[in-house]
Amino acid sequence: MKKEKNLRPILFFALIGIILVSALLFIISLLTERVTPPVSINNNSVASRLEYWEDAHGTVAKDVIYEEDQSIYTSSYIGEYKNYGINPKVSKISKNGWNLILLNKNNILPDNYQVNLKEIAGSSIKIDADAADFYNKMYMEATKEGIILTPFSGYRTVSFQRKLFENKIEDILEGIPAYEENRDKEAVGEAVKSVNIPASSEHNAGLSVDIVSRDNSFGETDEYKWLCENAHKYGFILRYPEGKVKSTGVEFKPYHWRFVGINAAKEMKKTGQCLEEYLKLK
Numbered sequence: 132m133k134k135e136k137n138l139r140p141i142l143f144f145a146l147i148g149i150i151l152v153s154a155l156l157f158i159i160s161l162l163t164e165r166v167t168p169p170v171s172i173n174n175n176s177v178a179s180r181l182e183y184w185e186d187a188h189g190t191v192a193k194d195v196i197y198e199e200d201q202s203i204y205t206s207s208y209i210g211e212y213k214n215y216g217i218n219p220k221v222s223k224i225s226k227n228g229w230n231l232i233l234l235n236k237n238n239i240l241p242d243n244y245q246v247n248l249k250e251i252a253g254s255s256i257k258i259d260a261d262a263a264d265f266y267n268k269m270y271m272e273a274t275k276e277g278i279i280l281t282p283f284s285g286y287r288t289v290s291f292q293r294k295l296f297e298n299k300i301e302d303i304l305e306g307i308p309a310y311e312e313n314r315d316k317e318a319v320g321e322a323v324k325s326v327n328i329p330a331s332s333e334h335n336a337g338l339s340v341d342i343v344s345r346d347n348s349f350g351e352t353d354e355y356k357w358l359c360e361n362a363h364k365y366g367f368i369l370r371y372p373e374g375k376v377k378s379t380g381v382e383f384k385p386y387h388w389r390f391v392g393i394n395a396a397k398e399m400k401k402t403g404q405c406l407e408e409y410l411k412l413k
């Protein structure tokens with residue numbers, strides 16, 4: 132009997148403890164519950180077709196990137212992000228020529244920008260038809276010297292870029308507790324650092340090619356070295372060089388090559404300027 136009496140307070144406190152811990156866990160689960168992201172993809176045909184493709188084929192097929200209807204794009208897309216600190220202006224083409232259009236987080240493509248596409252050598256990837264002719268010459272010269280360029284990504288529609296951007300926002304939101312103030316703005320601000328906003332990617336203009344090696348370190352390959360020495364002869368530049376983050380807003384990307392035309396590429400190669408610096412002085 133004495134033994135039972137001594138156990139009672141222990142059981143009582145254990146019960147209280149369990150109740151307190153459960154209550155705490157419940158409160159935490161309420162606080163961290165995911166809320167609907169503020170910037171979501173409308174369930175329009177573009178998103179659903181992409182989803183269908185992903186379901187059916189496991190990955191987003193490159194064909195889809197070409198097939199999207201470009202005419203649905205207008206810069207009003209970007210208006211959705213205004214409340215989150217993104218307010219780019221529409222880039223001008225006429226002053227410096229189509230091949231020198233500036234695209235970054237402050238400068239986006241004009242409405243309904245049309246790209247004439249053409250396949251590039253060594254892949255089924257397409258880029259701007261005029262730029263493709265220069266790329267193909269570069270590809271042939273490289274091949275002669277035993278360098279095989281492997282393009283991984285070329286033209287992308289603005290709709291596809293939008294999907295990439297919004298997926299990124301959703302990923303980031305998952306990591307921010309629901310009670311945090313300005314979490315939407317924070318997520319959009321973070322997303323901008325790694326994914327171009329819709330209509331601001333050079334891939335949307337068909338002017339850039341991502342050239343890759345089989346592993347992640349393209350910057351250490353012979354292909355990269357060859358491009359650094361020769362790409363300017365064919366009008367291509369390394370768009371995001373090391374040490375230019377202040378001007379470009381983008382970290383070093385050894386695989387991203389942009390067509391700007393031979394004259395501009397040669398001049399930038401000579402002076403060591405990035406595109407932002409070059410255009411500022413024009």
Ligand SMILES: [Zn+2]
Nearest residue numbers: 339340341387
């Ligand atoms: Zn790229």
